[in-house]
Amino acid sequence: MPKLTPISPVLSRRKLLQLGTTTTAATMLGLNAIRAAASVPVNFQLSWLHSVQFGGSYIAEAKGYWSDLGLDVALTPGGPNAPVEPPVVTGSALMGISAADYTAAAVENGAPFKILAVAMQKNPFAISSLPDNPVNSPADLAGKSIGMATANTPVLQALCDLNGVDINEIEIVPTQYDGAPLLAGQVDCLLSWSTDLPVAMTMQGVEPVVMLLADHGYAVHSQTYIATEDAIANRRSDLVALLKGEVMGWTDYVADTDAAAALTIERYPDAGLDLATQELQAERQVPLMFSDLTDQHGFGWFTEETVAANIETLALLGRTVTPDLWDLSILEEVHGST
Template sequence: MTARILGGGALAAVSGGALAACSSDEPSAGGSTEISPVTFQLGWLANVENMGIYIADDGGYFTKAGLKTTIVPGGPSVSVGPLVASGKAFVGLDSVDTIARARKEGAPLKVVGATLQKNPSAVMSLAKNPIRTPQDLVGKRLGVQQSGTEIYNAFFKANGVDPKSVTYVPVQFDPAPLVNGDVDAFASFLTSQPIQLKRQGVETEAFLLADFGYGLWADAFVVSEETLADKKKRALLVNVLRASVQGWQDAVADPARGAKLAVEKYGKSLQLNADEQLLTAQSFVPLIATPETKTNGLLTMSKEGIESNIKTMGSVGITTSADELFDTTILADVFQGKATV
């Protein structure tokens, strides 16, 4: 799981697509028999976080949509926004706040869909000494990575907690300080450290920041304004999103399939652990398939959700507006008033 999910700061040819290095991507749209090449830039490594995209590729959804999709893994040194803005990638995945910051620096980017409706950022504690709310952290020691301090200051203030009433202990992403008793709680990702400790026999509890007002979508679909303005490219984008939704629908219904593809095909070179990837896949499902997406469709961006993202970004000094950052018309064309495709 990417450390950038909290707040932006974070191989072989396959049927219907490929995992490869980035190349210039100038798609063309034509008749139904024409195949259009597109480069899909992932926001992180080729692990189960991207299982819906793998299924869309492996299941032939991209191909049926007239797309030859090259899936490019990301990583800690990959900046998605510049690749999309320059045309080296047709579409990419990134956190909403990272895209907003890029726009402020002049990048002509827009968000057209959101995979993770609930941000995986969470506060983890030991089950034998659980911490279940922000208020429970008053007087306690919270292990926080340096990149998360600003976020947690804003999070506590939004929940009526004085940040100074919580002792921040600098940590990395290894949860050992929690197990060793050096901290009472640990800034984690619901899809990462709790699973790591579970496999070691350590029982934990965790609460999502998203359940306490932290509205920040992750693995959001980002495209260039030029793509949205070009009729042919926009049509391709609708096809990319439709196939992606189909892949994610299958992944939500059968996360074991997504885990298998990550381990045996798309992330094979990473030598991923099958049991861990399955647990991780299962932990992603409720963050993606929320009551709202069950009503409006996966990747959906409701007015209320957009407003929550804008408010959360505003709390850390990122100012934007719905019209400036988001475009909901692509998903409207994908779903045509339905909740599935």
């Protein structure tokens, strides 16, 4: 078992520098800045490039929810070549956004992660097709060609297992994460997140048929919040504060998704985002993130039942996990003290 060091030396030096600058600022600004001086710098590792996918976090930052809670949060974007797990393992990020299947894989490989909360109750994976050749149910997949990143083959396999479809009857065409092959007629359908490629197609004037995998038994928590056991033990209050601001941000988000989209564009003018697309995406991810369960218990919640369903699907994906992977205690503190 490799021993994982919580904080890299590089980080501690940077933290020192950050502390240095905040202290200087504090002395310059006088009394008002005392809270700022006391605020703890925290890195929050997002799972992808900036977009309204993380709208709730931008609200938490813009409205000062985190600074009120004594945190100075840096939102670090991800990317195609920026896996979330390494910065979280080393402690250079306190918390990261992952997904249950990726987290399970990381834990199998020795990372001491726990899932603290679940942003996407329903998994966003979806199969998009064109209306004249639609895929409405998994059974329709037989005899069709599907464009997808071959890395996602286990996802398709799990869907087939769950619905009694023979995966050998589906022709898998390796594609980039890109809608063009469907629109160019190279494939019959595409596997992607329901919140990006289908949204892009709609914006281009092609309304695709979208079949959400979650509606056909594919239960894998997505956009999950992860932290290390070490952070949970030693930086508990910071984690609670971070997650609390996050919950407050997402609660505001659902009240006005257009505002969240507008804020995203305003905050990240260089991210290459387009307002109309962001508005549509913001709207489309609401049913994935908010449900009766979250209405009842609050944003991010999960239960023994949803965890059990996840464990079953993860088993189909070849990942053996126990309920220990999930840790509700932080979220309980967050919602308990709201």
